[in-house]
Amino acid sequence: MKKVYVNEDWCLACHLCEYYCAAANSGAENMIKAFANGNKPIPRIRVEEGSGINFAVQCRHCDNPICVKSCITGALSVKDGVISCDESRCVGCYTCVLACPYGCIVTSENSKVISKCDLCMKNNNGDPACVKGCPNKAIVLEER
Amino acid sequence: MALNYFQPLFDVIRDKDRCIKCQACARQCANEVHRYDGDLDKMISNSQQCVDCQRCVCICPTGALKIVDNPNKFRNNSNWSQQTMTEVYKQAETGGVLLSAMGNPKEYPVYWDKILLNASQVTNPPIDPLREPMETKVFLGKKPKDVTFNEDGSINTETTPTLELSTPIMFSAMSYGSISRNAHESLARAATELGIYYNTGEGGLHKDFYQYGANTIVQVASGRFGVFKDYLETGAAIEIKMGQGAKPGIGGHLPGAKILEDVSRTRMIPMGTDAISPAPHHDIYSIEDLRQLVLSLKEATEYKKPVIVKIAAVHNVAAIASGIARSGADIIAIDGYRGGTGAAPTRIRDNVGIPIELALASVDQRLRDEGIRNEVSIVVAGSIRSSSDVVKAIALGADACYIGTAALLALGCHLCRSCQTGKCNWGIATQRPDLVKRLNPNIGYERLVNLVHAWDHEIKEMMGGMGINSVEALRGNRLMLRGIGLNEKELEILGIQHAGQ
Numbered sequence: 001m002k003k004v005y006v007n008e009d010w011c012l013a014c015h016l017c018e019y020y021c022a023a024a025n026s027g028a029e030n031m032i033k034a035f036a037n038g039n040k041p042i043p044r045i046r047v048e049e050g051s052g053i054n055f056a057v058q059c060r061h062c063d064n065p066i067c068v069k070s071c072i073t074g075a076l077s078v079k080d081g082v083i084s085c086d087e088s089r090c091v092g093c094y095t096c097v098l099a100c101p102y103g104c105i106v107t108s109e110n111s112k113v114i115s116k117c118d119l120c121m122k123n124n125n126g127d128p129a130c131v132k133g134c135p136n137k138a139i140v141l142e143e144r
Numbered sequence: 145m146a147l148n149y150f151q152p153l154f155d156v157i158r159d160k161d162r163c164i165k166c167q168a169c170a171r172q173c174a175n176e177v178h179r180y181d182g183d184l185d186k187m188i189s190n191s192q193q194c195v196d197c198q199r200c201v202c203i204c205p206t207g208a209l210k211i212v213d214n215p216n217k218f219r220n221n222s223n224w225s226q227q228t229m230t231e232v233y234k235q236a237e238t239g240g241v242l243l244s245a246m247g248n249p250k251e252y253p254v255y256w257d258k259i260l261l262n263a264s265q266v267t268n269p270p271i272d273p274l275r276e277p278m279e280t281k282v283f284l285g286k287k288p289k290d291v292t293f294n295e296d297g298s299i300n301t302e303t304t305p306t307l308e309l310s311t312p313i314m315f316s317a318m319s320y321g322s323i324s325r326n327a328h329e330s331l332a333r334a335a336t337e338l339g340i341y342y343n344t345g346e347g348g349l350h351k352d353f354y355q356y357g358a359n360t361i362v363q364v365a366s367g368r369f370g371v372f373k374d375y376l377e378t379g380a381a382i383e384i385k386m387g388q389g390a391k392p393g394i395g396g397h398l399p400g401a402k403i404l405e406d407v408s409r410t411r412m413i414p415m416g417t418d419a420i421s422p423a424p425h426h427d428i429y430s431i432e433d434l435r436q437l438v439l440s441l442k443e444a445t446e447y448k449k450p451v452i453v454k455i456a457a458v459h460n461v462a463a464i465a466s467g468i469a470r471s472g473a474d475i476i477a478i479d480g481y482r483g484g485t486g487a488a489p490t491r492i493r494d495n496v497g498i499p500i501e502l503a504l505a506s507v508d509q510r511l512r513d514e515g516i517r518n519e520v521s522i523v524v525a526g527s528i529r530s531s532s533d534v535v536k537a538i539a540l541g542a543d544a545c546y547i548g549t550a551a552l553l554a555l556g557c558h559l560c561r562s563c564q565t566g567k568c569n570w571g572i573a574t575q576r577p578d579l580v581k582r583l584n585p586n587i588g589y590e591r592l593v594n595l596v597h598a599w600d601h602e603i604k605e606m607m608g609g610m611g612i613n614s615v616e617a618l619r620g621n622r623l624m625l626r627g628i629g630l631n632e633k634e635l636e637i638l639g640i641q642h643a644g645q
Contacts (some may be wrong), residue, residue, distance in 0.1 A: 035164035
């Protein structure tokens with residue numbers, strides 16, 4: 001299955017992936033609208049940076065996902081290898097946040113439920129927005 | 145601090161309705177023009193430091209930025225332009241020589257734009273390159289004067305070494321140091337894939353790039369940086385750099401700040417020392433001396449590699465070229481006054497040298513008149529901007545063209561002409577690791593390959609239009625050219641007729 005990978009050699013820490021991700025999953029028609037009126041939609045990808053090494057991190061879509069096992073309501077599920085969250089079932093217990101070894105499940109002040117990368121399967125973006133938006137092809141969607 | 149007389153050259157315009165304060169511009173600007181002010185919750189621009197490299201404009205996800213010329217102007221004066229005045233202020237403040245980068249930007253005539261190409265009509269019909277074979281392969285080096293036969297009647301095919309190019313384009317000399325490792329890797333990989341050559345410049349060859357040796361021209365310049373046996377043996381050809389179009393009469397200058405560990409090892413000089421190449425080669429004061437170096441290099445590489453001598457286009461270039469053709473060199477490279485550089489004194493870049501079009505025409509004519517045109521191939525450089533410039537250069541007598549600026553444009557350069565600062569936001573003319581990684585060679589080499597493929601297609605289209613199916617048949621075919629808006633003397637030097645004749 002194709003997954004999103006990051007090559008730290010080419011990650012510039014421009015943080016654009018975060019903005020493309022947040023906008024794509026905000027439901028707004030474009031980036032300007034997504035961030036209009038002081039809105040701050042939450043990205044599901046985060047750039048880690050420091051000491052000259054930068055890389056973006058988002059859900060690894062593990063083969064044996066601890067987050068899914070830890071979910072108390074069955075909101076997290078695996079379909080065709082993609083782990084996604086049914087936000088109508090999430091009760092915001094954050095057990096998955098605690099369980100995820102990569103820190104890839106994000107919470108926001110805007111909403112009680114968690115959000116996580118679902119490879120842009122649920123929005124109208126097509127290929128993942130972070131991959132399309134990366135200016136240096138540091139983020140790729142490929143089979144490994 | 146005393147009053148600063150400078151006005152910013154550019155104005156950064158931010159569309160507040162579009163800006164989402166993502167700060168990508170702030171993170172990407174090495175000149176520190178953009179900054180996010182948390183107290184004001186606003187993006188702030190300091191236009192004074194902007195060099196108009198367009199990185200922020202390209203990276204902005206909402207298209208909120210524009211860089212425009214600063215509308216603030218000094219009082220109009222046809223003699224004292226704002227730029228001239230600013231340069232006086234700058235020198236009054238610093239007491240230094242003005243430095244610039246890339247090619248001469250002044251409004252001198254561009255002869256390529258005053259030359260028109262022919263096309264066939266009715267008689268000698270045009271050729272469709274998509275349907276019929278079309279040859280853009282060229283060989284650079286000495287060509288035998290006549291066919292000789294062995295005793296058994298077979299043809300004597302022993303020839304001197306040549307370079308085989310799939311299309312008459314090569315990447316100009318740009319040293320590792322003046323450009324980044326990733327820029328070098330992009331050029332090396334593209335040249336290998338295209339079946340052409342790139343040139344190391346005078347900075348030696350990084351160990352990691354020896355694998356591309358078959359498509360590498362190694363340069364020996366007056367500083368002799370990084371020259372040793374393995375280096376000479378790795379390249380497909382050796383180029384002796386006598387001069388450079390952007391700065392004829394002076395040697396290369398690489399500031400110590402760019403000499404980091406890898407560059408220092410490759411150049412074989414201590415870290416942090418300025419790499420100042422002497423103006424002359426200290427062992428060359430005549431054509432005879434040049435001949436000695438040409439033959440020494442050939443001896444060192446067992447006569448297996450052609451030797452190129454590169455000169456800047458200057459006033460008596462034809463006589464110089466004639467001398468070089470007799471020095472044993474296989475190829476002469478001529479660099480016109482619009483050729484680029486990573487750093488040159490502004491006055492020299494803008495005022496020294498002559499246009500490559502005129503230099504090429506006079507050199508080709510002189511060598512033909514003297515019956516030694518076959519002794520050398522001619523490669524021209526110094527602002528070959530498009531495939532039509534290539535076609536016109538070949539029709540004027542060139543064997544191939546070097547492209548430097550065009551290749552850097554393919555890698556993202558926006559000609560802000562600030563290479564000498566070492567803060568290239570595109571990761572090209574810099575050694576700062578955080579900036580170098582902005583040029584991903586996987587993207588860079590693909591863009592270079594695309595560019596040369598596109599030009600190759602266009603060269604074939606133009607040749608086909610003229611009813612010519614090989615570069616060999618176009619070379620020196622000045623009947624395919626007509627001048628427009630040129631005076632008698634210019635037409636005479638170019639050896640072409642005026643449009644309508």
